[in-house]
Structures are given as structure tokens and as C-alpha cells.
Amino acid sequence: MNTRRLELILVTVLAVIYHLLFWQEKFGLNLLLFSSVLTALALVRNRQNVLRPTVIITVIGTITSGASVILYDSLMAKIIHLLSFPVMLGFIYQGELRSIYYALSSAVANFLTVPKRLLYDSSVALNKKYKLNWLWRFMKLFFIPLMTFCLFLLIYNFASPFFGEYVALSFTWLNEVFSFIWETISFSHLLFWVLGILIITGSLFDARVRSFVDQEGRLSDLMKRVRKTKPLGPTVDREAYMRLHGKKNPLGLKREAYVSIMLMVLVNLLLVAVNFIDIETLWYGFKVPIGFSLKQFVHEGTFLLIFSILLSMGILLYFFRGNQNFYAKNKWLKRLAYVWIAQNVLLVISVFLRNYHYIDYHGLAYRRIGVIAFLLLTAVGLVTLLLKIQQRKSFYYLLRVNSWAVYLVLVAMCFVNWDVHVVNYNLGHHRPNEIDIDNYLELSPRVYPILYANLHVIEQQMRMHQNNRQVWVEHTDPFRFHDALDRKRELYLSEWLDYGWPSWTLADAETLEAFKDEYQNLQALRQASEARQAAYAQSKKR
Numbered sequence: 001m002n003t004r005r006l007e008l009i010l011v012t013v014l015a016v017i018y019h020l021l022f023w024q025e026k027f028g029l030n031l032l033l034f035s036s037v038l039t040a041l042a043l044v045r046n047r048q049n050v051l052r053p054t055v056i057i058t059v060i061g062t063i064t065s066g067a068s069v070i071l072y073d074s075l076m077a078k079i080i081h082l083l084s085f086p087v088m089l090g091f092i093y094q095g096e097l098r099s100i101y102y103a104l105s106s107a108v109a110n111f112l113t114v115p116k117r118l119l120y121d122s123s124v125a126l127n128k129k130y131k132l133n134w135l136w137r138f139m140k141l142f143f144i145p146l147m148t149f150c151l152f153l154l155i156y157n158f159a160s161p162f163f164g165e166y167v168a169l170s171f172t173w174l175n176e177v178f179s180f181i182w183e184t185i186s187f188s189h190l191l192f193w194v195l196g197i198l199i200i201t202g203s204l205f206d207a208r209v210r211s212f213v214d215q216e217g218r219l220s221d222l223m224k225r226v227r228k229t230k231p232l233g234p235t236v237d238r239e240a241y242m243r244l245h246g247k248k249n250p251l252g253l254k255r256e257a258y259v260s261i262m263l264m265v266l267v268n269l270l271l272v273a274v275n276f277i278d279i280e281t282l283w284y285g286f287k288v289p290i291g292f293s294l295k296q297f298v299h300e301g302t303f304l305l306i307f308s309i310l311l312s313m314g315i316l317l318y319f320f321r322g323n324q325n326f327y328a329k330n331k332w333l334k335r336l337a338y339v340w341i342a343q344n345v346l347l348v349i350s351v352f353l354r355n356y357h358y359i360d361y362h363g364l365a366y367r368r369i370g371v372i373a374f375l376l377l378t379a380v381g382l383v384t385l386l387l388k389i390q391q392r393k394s395f396y397y398l399l400r401v402n403s404w405a406v407y408l409v410l411v412a413m414c415f416v417n418w419d420v421h422v423v424n425y426n427l428g429h430h431r432p433n434e435i436d437i438d439n440y441l442e443l444s445p446r447v448y449p450i451l452y453a454n455l456h457v458i459e460q461q462m463r464m465h466q467n468n469r470q471v472w473v474e475h476t477d478p479f480r481f482h483d484a485l486d487r488k489r490e491l492y493l494s495e496w497l498d499y500g501w502p503s504w505t506l507a508d509a510e511t512l513e514a515f516k517d518e519y520q521n522l523q524a525l526r527q528a529s530e531a532r533q534a535a536y537a538q539s540k541k542r
Contacts, residue, residue, distance in 0.1 A: 011200055014038075018196040021502045023189075027078050030502035032066035035085055038203040039063075042092045045204070049095035054103070058088035061411040068414035073446060073507040077414045084411065086111070093206045096213050099396075100403035106212040111202030113209055221397040257330045260319045264336035267312070271343045278350035286357055302371060305351050309344050309378055313385055316340070317398075320389050334389060341386050348379050363426040363435045369418065373409055380405045417507075423447045427457050433464035437473045441484055445492040446507045449514035451485060493519050497526055 014037070021030035039059060049055050062084040068077035083104075090103030093110060097103045316337055355371045384401050387393055423443060426435050427450070437458060440451055451458065459478040466476055475481040493515060496508070512519055 007204070010041075011197070011204065014200045014204075015193070015196055018200065019193070022196070023192060025499055025503045027069060028073065028503040028505040028508070029070055031069055031078070031081060032063070033502075035062060035066055035081070038200070039085075039088065042089060042203055046092050046095070046206075049092055052091065052095050054091040054098065055088070055095065058084060058091050058103075058407075061407065062088045065411055065414045070505050071507065072414075072417045072419075073444065073505040074414075074418060075444070076418065080410045080414055084407070087407070089203060094210075094213050097216060099216065099400040100407050101399055102212045102216045106209060107202070109209045109212070110205075110207050111198055113207035114201045114205045115198065216396075219394065219396040221393055221400070222391075254329065257333050261333050261336060263315075264333065264340060268336060268340055268343065271340065271347070275343055275346045275350065278347070278353075282350055282353045282357070286353070302351055302354055305347060305354075306374070306378070309347060309351075309382075312340060312344050313381060316385060316389070317395070321395075337389055338386065341382050344382055345379060348375050348382070351375060361431060361434055363429045363431075364422045365436065365439055366418070366422070369422075373413060377402070377405055377409060417446075419443045419447050420450065423450050427454050432457075432461040433468055435461050435465075437461055437465065437475050437481070441475070441481075441488060445488070446511055448485065448489050448492070449511060452514075455482065489515060489518070490522070493522050497522060 018034060021034055043050055062081065065077050065081035065084055069081060086107035087100055087103050090107035091097055094106050097106060352375050355368055359368050381402055384398055388398055429435055462476050462478060465473060496512065
């Protein structure tokens with residue numbers, strides 16, 4: 001049996017497994033099982049890259065994020081796993097790659113290119129010319145007579161009403177057949193199969209897309225000095241030309257350095273004032289004044305300050321984008337840049353404290369957790385920017401190091417059951433009147449048992465919130481909150497009636513165990529309804 005036939009059998013078997021694991025199921029145990037199988041096959045087919053550090057790190061990241069899906073069933077873990085998997089494949093198939101960006105780009109290109117290459121290889125193997133001749137013969141033998149038959153069928157249908165009745169009955173029967181086929185193989189089902197084939201073939205086969213490897217191979221962590229000279233004609237004296245025109249360039253490094261220094265002095269002075277005020281008000285003994293909008297202070301102020309930090313990084317990248325890094329008289333520009341980076345680090349700490357005070361006042365939420373993660377990555381970006389200026393690193397260096405930082409932080413965040421952590425923190429918060437009670441109902445079903453066990457705490461938070469000068473939550477009535485929670489629980493349990501073992505997660509198993517009686521009642525109602533429908537269908541046949 002040749003290699004091509006073995007590969008076809010392997011793809012077919014994996015497609016069947018894919019259908020059994022994922023059709024009308026949610027991500028759970030199936031996600032880790034299927035991605036682990038594809039990972040193992042990809043590693044076997046590319047043994048030479050197994051021990052590369054990039055492959056080892058991304059394989060660990062993919063497996064651990066998949067395990068987090070089983071443990072916590074969190075949306076964050078699912079998204080990170082689906083992002084980590086193609087990155088890992090990019091490193092497995094193109095072992096020379098070094099950055100997350102190029103690995104992900106290479107994997108996406110591979111997924112889109114593999115089917116085309118497989119079809120091309122198959123057409124070559126089957127003799128493309130003979131295949132086209134066979135298609136043309138088929139059209140002449142079947143298509144032309146069929147079209148002629150349909151033409152005469154229409155003529156006779158309109159010419160004879162009695163014949164038209166038989167034609168109508170025939171088309172009714174054909175319509176039922178096609179309706180049955182369409183219901184069995186729907187468009188969504190067909191799209192599901194196409195997606196599965198793309199994932200399987202893109203994971204197993206290498207389309208040999210070398211453009212990303214070649215492109216990254218030309219990049220270096222260190223900058224190179226580029227000397228630009230204007231091409232002159234053979235009759236022009238270069239020394240005389242430079243004496244006349246060389247000092248008239250307004251974009252020279254010296255003048256650019258003067259402009260940059262002036263700007264750096266101004267923005268540093270401005271940032272000194274901002275940091276001094278923040279340190280005085282935020283860093284020591286912060287208290288919320290009466291009538292002060294902490295929400296506006298944090299939401300609008302935080303994002304504006306984050307934007308200012310990113311803008312500062314962009315300006316420094318522009319200043320040190322080229323030969324300014326090699327200019328011998330730019331020491332003061334570099335020193336001012338270091339001061340500005342240090343001040344932006346202080347600004348990052350101030351933004352973190354704003355977010356911390358907001359959490360201390362209003363409790364945890366996903367956006368506040370996201371701000372902390374983003375600030376951590378921003379601090380890494382500032383440090384790498386300092387190294388870029390100090391050691392004349394390239395923009396590629398920033399892209400490579402910071403993309404790895406983003407990947408590692410995202411994978412690390414999979415290890416925390418954030419929904420449960422958020423609920424437990426907010427239920428025990430020392431300011432119960434300031435907790436966003438509506439947020440409880442927006443979290444995953446895994447926290448429902450905790451909410452039911454602490455309804456008295458939530459009721460107390462509602463009562464205390466009603467005493468605020470401004471009521472800003474929707475659920476202030478315990479009965480309405482309990483009713484909304486019951487509806488969400490029933491919806492969750494009814495959805496699980498349609499799932500099988502591939503969707504199993506430890507978090508779901510614990511939740512279903514907590515609602516065992518309610519789940520069994522729904523199962524009994526579903527079985528009774530199905531029995532009635534079956535009895536009714538049987539009576540109609542009789």
C-alpha cells in the first residue's frame with residue numbers, strides 16, 4: 001500500500017473521529033483528546049524539530065490550556081488553546097522560526113494551502129489530461145440528453161393537464177426526497193465537515209510554505225547601520241556636490257536629534273508633574289472623596305493613561321527607528337529617553353493603583369483582571385524598549401520578545417479558575433453595598449452552586465445597595481434575582497441533556513452533581529416527552 005493511500009485512510013479515520021467528538025457537542029474533553037492526537041502525529045512526522053525550545057514551550061502551552069478547559073471550562077482557556085494550537089504547529093513544521101507572529105502566520109498559510117496542494121498532487125497522479133477528457137465525455141453522454149429530456153418534459157407538462165398532474169406528483173415525491181437529504185446533510189453540517197478536513201490536513205501535512213522562514217531569516221535582533229548615498233551621474237564630482245548640498249538636508253541626524261531632545265524635555269517635565277500628583281494622591285492613603293466619581297476616574301483615566309504610555313512607546317520607536325541609534329552625539333537624547341521610560345514605568349504603577357483601588361471599592365470583574373494583565377505586558381514592553389535603545393536592538397527583537405511575553409502570560413492565566421475566584425472575592429467583599437450584583441448572572445454556570453449557597457449574602461448586598469444615594473444595579477429584588485438564577489440554571493441543565501461524554505469537563509461534572517435532583521427531573525421530563533412523540537408517530541402509521 002503506497003504512502004498516499006495510507007494518508008487518505010488516516011485523514012478519513014480522523015475525520016470520523018472529529019465528527020464523533022465535536023458534532024453537536026461543546027468543547028470539553030474532546031478538545032484536548034483531538035488536539036493531542038494531531039499534536040502527536042505532527043511530532044512523529046517532524047521528529048527533527050521535537051527538541052527545539054520553541055516546540056517544547058508551545059506543546060506544553062497547548063496541552064496545559066487544553067487541560068484547563070477540562071478543569072475549569074472557561075472561555076478564556078478555550079480561546080487560548082485554539083490560538084496556541086496553530087502557533088505550535090507553525091514551530092513544528094517550520095523549526096527555524098523564532099517568533100510567535102511568524103509561526104502563527106505560517107500555520108494559517110499552511111491550513112489554507114494544504115488542500116490546494118493535495119488536490120494538485122492528486123490531479124498529477126491521476127493524469128490531469130485524461131481526467132478532463134473523461135469529464136467531457138461524461139457531459140456529452142449524459143448532460144446533453146438530460147437537458148433535452150427536461151425541455152420536452154416542460155413542453156408536455158404545459159400541453160397536457162392530465163400529464164401535468166402526474167408530473168406534479170412526481171415532483172412532490174422528489175421534493176420530499178431532497179428535503180430529507182437537506183435535513184440530514186444541512187449546510188451547517190457540510191461546513192462542519194469542511195472545517196474538520198481543513199484542520200486535519202493542515203495539522204498533518206506541510207505545504208512547504210517557506211516564505212515566512214525566508215522572511216524571518218533576513219531579520220536580526222540587532223540593528224544595522226544603513227548608509228544612504230544619492231546616486232550621481234558619471235560626470236558629477238561627488239566631493240564638490242557634497243560641499244554644496246550635503247549640509248542643506250533638513251532631515252539630517254543632528255537636526256533631528258535637536259528636535260527630539262526638545263520634545264523629550266517638554267514631555268518629561270509634563271510627566272514629572274503627572275507622576276508627582278499621582279504619587280501624592282494614589283500611592284499613600286488614598287480615600288474616595290464625597291461626590292467623587294471613582295468609576296470615571298478609573299475607566300476614562302485608566303484607558304487614557306494606557307493610551308499615553310503606548311503613544312510614548314511609539315514616539316520613542318520613531319526616534320530610534322534608524323541611523324539615529326548610531327549617531328555619536330545623541331547621548332542626551334538617549335538619557336532623556338531612559339528618563340521617559342522610567343517615568344512611564346511609574347505611570348504604569350499609578351494606573352495599577354487606580355485599578356487596585358477600584359477593585360478594593362467595587363470588587364473584581366473580568367475587565368479589571370484584564371487591565372492588570374495588560375499593565376504587566378506594558379511593563380515588559382517598556383523594559384524591552386529600554387534594551388532596544390541601549391543595545392541597538394531591532395523592531396523585530398521587540399516583536400519577538402513581546403509576542404512571547406503575551407503568549408506566556410495568556411497561558412499562565414489559564415491556571416486560575418477566574419469565575420469562581422471573582423464570585424468568592426465579591427461575596428466576601430468589605431463594601432457589600434458597592435458590589436455589581438448583576439455581574440453574578442453574567443458569569444459561567446460553574447458559579448451557580450456558589451450563588452445558591454450564598455443567596456443570603458447576595459440579599460444583604462442588595463439591601464445595603466438600596467441605601468446608596470445612587471442605585472446603579474438592575475437586580476435589587478431578591479425574588480427577581482432568584483427567579484433569573486433559576487431560569488439560567490434550567491437553561492444550562494436542559495442544554496446538557498443534548499451533550500455526551502465528549503463534552504465532559506470536571507467543572508461541569510461538579511455543577512451537575514450539585515444540581516443532581518433538578519437534572520434528573522429534567523431527564524425524566526425529556527424521556528416522557530420523547531415517549532409520547534414516539535407513541536403518536538406509531539399511532540399515525542397504524
